[in-house]
Amino acid sequence: MRVVVVGAGLAGLTTAVDLVAEGAEVTVLEARDRVGGRMHGIPMSASVVADGGAAYLGVQHTELLALLREHGLGVASTAMAGDSTFLVSDRRTTTASRVPPLDAVALGDLFDRLEDVVAQVRPDAPWESPQAERLDRLTAAQWLADEVKHPDAQTFFPLFIGELMAADPAAISVLHMAFYLHSGGGIRYLNAFEGGAQQWRIDGGAHLLCEALAERLGDRVRLRHPVCAIDQDADEVVVQCVPNVQTARSEYRADRVVVAVPPLLAQGIEFRPALRAPRATAATGRGCAVKVHLAYPAPIWREQGLSGWSVSAHGPLLSTVDDSPPDQSAGVLTGFVTGAAASAFSALSSDEQRDAALAHTRRLFPQLPPPTQCSVTDWLAEKYSRGCYAALFGPGDWLRLGPTLTEPHGRVHWAGTETSLEFFGLMEGAIRSGQRVATELIHGAEPAAASRKVMAR
Amino acid sequence: MSPDHIVHIFRRVLNTPEVNASSDFFELGGDSLLATRVLSAIARDFGTELSYDDFVENPSPEGLFAKVAVVVP
Numbered sequence: 001m002r003v004v005v006v007g008a009g010l011a012g013l014t015t016a017v018d019l020v021a022e023g024a025e026v027t028v029l030e031a032r033d034r035v036g037g038r039m040h041g042i043p044m045s046a047s048v049v050a051d052g053g054a055a056y057l058g059v060q061h062t063e064l065l066a067l068l069r070e071h072g073l074g075v076a077s078t079a080m081a082g083d084s085t086f087l088v089s090d091r092r093t094t095t096a097s098r099v100p101p102l103d104a105v106a107l108g109d110l111f112d113r114l115e116d117v118v119a120q121v122r123p124d125a126p127w128e129s130p131q132a133e134r135l136d137r138l139t140a141a142q143w144l145a146d147e148v149k150h151p152d153a154q155t156f157f158p159l160f161i162g163e164l165m166a167a168d169p170a171a172i173s174v175l176h177m178a179f180y181l182h183s184g185g186g187i188r189y190l191n192a193f194e195g196g197a198q199q200w201r202i203d204g205g206a207h208l209l210c211e212a213l214a215e216r217l218g219d220r221v222r223l224r225h226p227v228c229a230i231d232q233d234a235d236e237v238v239v240q241c242v243p244n245v246q247t248a249r250s251e252y253r254a255d256r257v258v259v260a261v262p263p264l265l266a267q268g269i270e271f272r273p274a275l276r277a278p279r280a281t282a283a284t285g286r287g288c289a290v291k292v293h294l295a296y297p298a299p300i301w302r303e304q305g306l307s308g309w310s311v312s313a314h315g316p317l318l319s320t321v322d323d324s325p326p327d328q329s330a331g332v333l334t335g336f337v338t339g340a341a342a343s344a345f346s347a348l349s350s351d352e353q354r355d356a357a358l359a360h361t362r363r364l365f366p367q368l369p370p371p372t373q374c375s376v377t378d379w380l381a382e383k384y385s386r387g388c389y390a391a392l393f394g395p396g397d398w399l400r401l402g403p404t405l406t407e408p409h410g411r412v413h414w415a416g417t418e419t420s421l422e423f424f425g426l427m428e429g430a431i432r433s434g435q436r437v438a439t440e441l442i443h444g445a446e447p448a449a450a451s452r453k454v455m456a457r
Numbered sequence: 458m459s460p461d462h463i464v465h466i467f468r469r470v471l472n473t474p475e476v477n478a479s480s481d482f483f484e485l486g487g488d489s490l491l492a493t494r495v496l497s498a499i500a501r502d503f504g505t506e507l508s509y510d511d512f513v514e515n516p517s518p519e520g521l522f523a524k525v526a527v528v529v530p
Contacts, residue, residue: 099490105500188488
């Protein structure tokens with residue numbers, strides 16, 4: 001069987017490795033000049049690389065942990081010691097807890113309401129949840145306005161949804177919010193560092209895993225091959241790349257194609273015959289995340305009794321976290337600009353972004369010297385990702401896109417973290433989607449039935 | 458209302474039966490997010506709004522009940 005995989009992110013690479021192991025003839029077409037997609041290493045010093053994109057994992061991410069072990073990669077703990085820093089109501093405070101200085105009862109009410117709505121979602125088929133139509137129509141922001149009126153809950157909610165989903169609550173449906181929180185292991189698991197989805201980082205950087213997978217695939221991976229069209233007939237499928245002086249070939253023939261790119265990019269490919277169901281709609285949004293990495297000679301905030309963890313009510317750096325290497329050979333603070341703040345930040349020039357990030361850092365940590373380096377990774381501006389952490393399903397999207405999320409279009413099959421109902425949006429979801437689609441192709445006869453089986457697992 | 462009522466709140470929020478009146482919430486695996494849910498349940502059931510600092514200083518059902526009793530004699 002000849003298979004072309006479109007996209008050399010974690011989902012596409014997993015698919016390719018699994019298919020090669022089963023004897024398939026595989027070619028991976030990647031638009032960028034690197035593999036990894038939304039997993040990308042940012043050099044901070046001669047020996048330290050920060051995660052520009054996906055970074056964290058926890059014990060529930062069993063397939064990711066197995067893949068890391070298989071490739072001899074380790075994990076580094078994110079355990080924090082020291083006080084948190086908060087910039088709320090224009091006041092800077094430091095406390096031992098991770099809870100911002102907001103009304104705790106109001107926050108508890110908010111989490112109670114979130115738990116209630118998460119419990120309403122059918123994780124194996126969100127579009128068939130009771131009240132799916134109502135929950136799919138309503139934005140998360142409208143839902144909050146009805147459910148929790150306390151101003152402190154209103155302040156906290158966009159920060160929380162920004163942190164967990166890289167989303168502006170006004171741009172996603174309640175169904176998407178509730179599904180995402182359920183899919184990732186629940187509110188508490190997704191939010192937690194220790195004992196949660198941020199327990200570890202991949203030692204040396206998450207991109208190392210993609211590089212290890214790509215190395216196994218060798219010259220099957222073709223970089224700088226952006227795919228623009230996919231034609232199929234009864235006999236085969238032809239994948240067309242954007243003509244390019246560096247690209248020797250622009251046409252690849254196969255028996256099957258796996259499209260392993262985010263939904264907004266898949267929607268941009270021209271399919272002949274046309275898709276029966278869209279991959280994204282006008283309501284589907286880009287994950288709104290910009291990461292700012294600040295380098296210091298050492299994690300000096302620790303000497304001042306601070307963990308480096310902060311939360312601010314206003315951007316750009318809505319939160320910061322200590323991502324220093326385990327040997328403390330450098331200090332790395334990662335600032336997260338998410339949700340509506342990311343859209344505003346992305347519109348600034350690089351100088352303005354840097355100035356705003358440094359000014360915010362001075363307010364958060366006035367004792368720190370200026371960083372030796374400040375790197376901005378703007379996923380909103382990335383042509384070949386169109387957002388990060390993951391695509392955001394807006395009002396109406398789950399009912400429209402959900403039922404055909406994994407349904408093949410003839411010879412075209414789908415992978416990518418946004419096609420995984422388990423750990424949607426995370427590295428774990430990407431791997432599971434790759435494994436699912438590889439199984440679908442190998443046991444080919446009834447792809448639709450196979451995908452239902454996997455989804456119900 | 459008694460400390461037992463807060464024991465039940467702990468059991469529900471922590472999803473474990475292993476709670477008694479002197480159990481430490483954080484030793485049972487509770488974290489700050491779950492602590493706020495205990496505080497919202499106490500506010501609903503006792504009509505008393507405790508702060509997060511109150512919780513951290515008294516992280517057991519009997520400790521929190523004493524705090525509730527002080528606020529509302």
